[in-house]
Amino acid sequence: MAKISILGAGAWGTAIAILLGNNGHEVVLWSALQAEVEQLINDRELKDKLPGIKLPSSVSVSGDIKASCVNKDLIVFAVASPFVRATAKNVSSFIAKNQIIVNVGKGIEENTLETLTDIIKDEIPQADVAVLSGPSHAEEVSRGIPTTCVVGADSKDTAHFIQDVFMSERFRVYTSPDVIGIELGGSIKNVIALAAGIADGLGFGDNTKAALMTRGIAEISRLGIAMGGKMETFAGLSGVGDLIVTCTSKHSRNRNAGFLIGQGYTMEEAMKEVKQIVEGVYSAKAALALAKKYEVEMPIVEQVNQVLFENKSALEAVSDLLLRDKRREYSELQWEK
Ligand SMILES: NC(=O)C1=CN([C@@H]2O[C@H](COP(=O)(O)OP(=O)(O)OC[C@H]3O[C@@H](n4cnc5c(N)ncnc54)[C@H](O)[C@@H]3O)[C@@H](O)[C@H]2O)C=CC1
Numbered sequence: 538m539a540k541i542s543i544l545g546a547g548a549w550g551t552a553i554a555i556l557l558g559n560n561g562h563e564v565v566l567w568s569a570l571q572a573e574v575e576q577l578i579n580d581r582e583l584k585d586k587l588p589g590i591k592l593p594s595s596v597s598v599s600g601d602i603k604a605s606c607v608n609k610d611l612i613v614f615a616v617a618s619p620f621v622r623a624t625a626k627n628v629s630s631f632i633a634k635n636q637i638i639v640n641v642g643k644g645i646e647e648n649t650l651e652t653l654t655d656i657i658k659d660e661i662p663q664a665d666v667a668v669l670s671g672p673s674h675a676e677e678v679s680r681g682i683p684t685t686c687v688v689g690a691d692s693k694d695t696a697h698f699i700q701d702v703f704m705s706e707r708f709r710v711y712t713s714p715d716v717i718g719i720e721l722g723g724s725i726k727n728v729i730a731l732a733a734g735i736a737d738g739l740g741f742g743d744n745t746k747a748a749l750m751t752r753g754i755a756e757i758s759r760l761g762i763a764m765g766g767k768m769e770t771f772a773g774l775s776g777v778g779d780l781i782v783t784c785t786s787k788h789s790r791n792r793n794a795g796f797l798i799g800q801g802y803t804m805e806e807a808m809k810e811v812k813q814i815v816e817g818v819y820s821a822k823a824a825l826a827l828a829k830k831y832e833v834e835m836p837i838v839e840q841v842n843q844v845l846f847e848n849k850s851a852l853e854a855v856s857d858l859l860l861r862d863k864r865r866e867y868s869e870l871q872w873e874k
Pocket residue numbers: 544545546547548549550568569570573586615616617618620623624641642643644673674675676812813814816
């Protein structure tokens with residue numbers, strides 16, 4: 538049994554609290570949002586996001602950041618990406634040397650182009666920071682639907698510790714040393730999922746979705762490898778696995794926001810309608826900036842940026858993608874003659 542604190546009580550933090558509480562751990566679920574704390578204390582349920590699913594008795598809820606962070610075996614960062622740096626700054630002085638922290642959020646900071654583990658390492662340099670990611674919608678994990686994820690850590694011992702804490706008969710965890718690959722796969726698939734949703738909203742079909750997913754993972758792996766990630770990671774759970782679930786699931790916030798944009802909503806209207814964090818909107822500019830920095834082509838990411846931030850029509854973006862300069866499927870594959 539481990540003592541665990543979860544920072545962030547949105548859909549994902551709450552689903553993880555339920556998973557870890559049911560695994561027999563002593564869990565504190567913390568939120569910066571008073572309304573979230575009150576709802577979870579009063580109802581033992583996140584009524585709007587995970588209706589009908591109660592917190593197990595092993596989970597307590599708190600708004601006290603210091604008490605939530607001291608004397609813990611593991612701290613889980615489950616806040617949405619725009620709040621990770623501020624939250625890490627807030628907790629830094631309460632974090633012990635070598636404290637294990639695992640980030641479960643997905644995003645890239647726009648002004649620094651840092652991943653969420655990098656941000657936490659910046660702000661809490663004394664901690665041992667890892668990432669857990671993969672195809673894992675909160676709505677399903679909270680109901681015990683079989684799910685698989687991968688934990689990336691700098692040390693094997695840390696990866697194995699987190700694996701043991703999360704593993705259950707309904708939640709299988711793999712380990713990997715490829716932290717950067719896992720972070721990038723989890724973050725940039727959200728931008729591709731916006732594109733997949735836009736295609737659905739425009740009334741396109743399965744061919745279009747398959748094209749976006751396949752060429753999307755080509756873009757993600759091109760950038761990821763240039764940044765030091767490994768091809769195997771992009772073919773794995775936090776690459777193609779998470780891309781599949783996010784581009785196809787009715788639960789996906791990114792796909793659903795994209796769908797509304799394809800139907801004619803503006804980005805702001807779509808985000809308002811979805812009500813929960815649409816991480817792809819926050820990662821889109823960063824992904825494009827990284828593509829420029831590492832000199833790799835990311836045409837889908839580029840078109841998503843133009844639709845989101847430059848008022849380009851979604852239909853025009855589709856034409857521009859299809860009519861780009863003609864290419865080989867993989868530039869590495871050449872004819873012998
Ligand atoms: N919902 C899901 O199925 C999954 C979500 N994720 C990732 O987990 C992260 C959180 O997502 P969700 O829980 O779905 O989002 P959400 O929209 O349900 O909740 C976001 C949470 O961020 C925290 N927050 C909001 N404002 C804050 C502030 N000013 N200061 C500190 N914390 C604040 C709150 O606890 C809030 O509930 C995102 O990066 C998302 O991509 C990853 C896997 C699955």
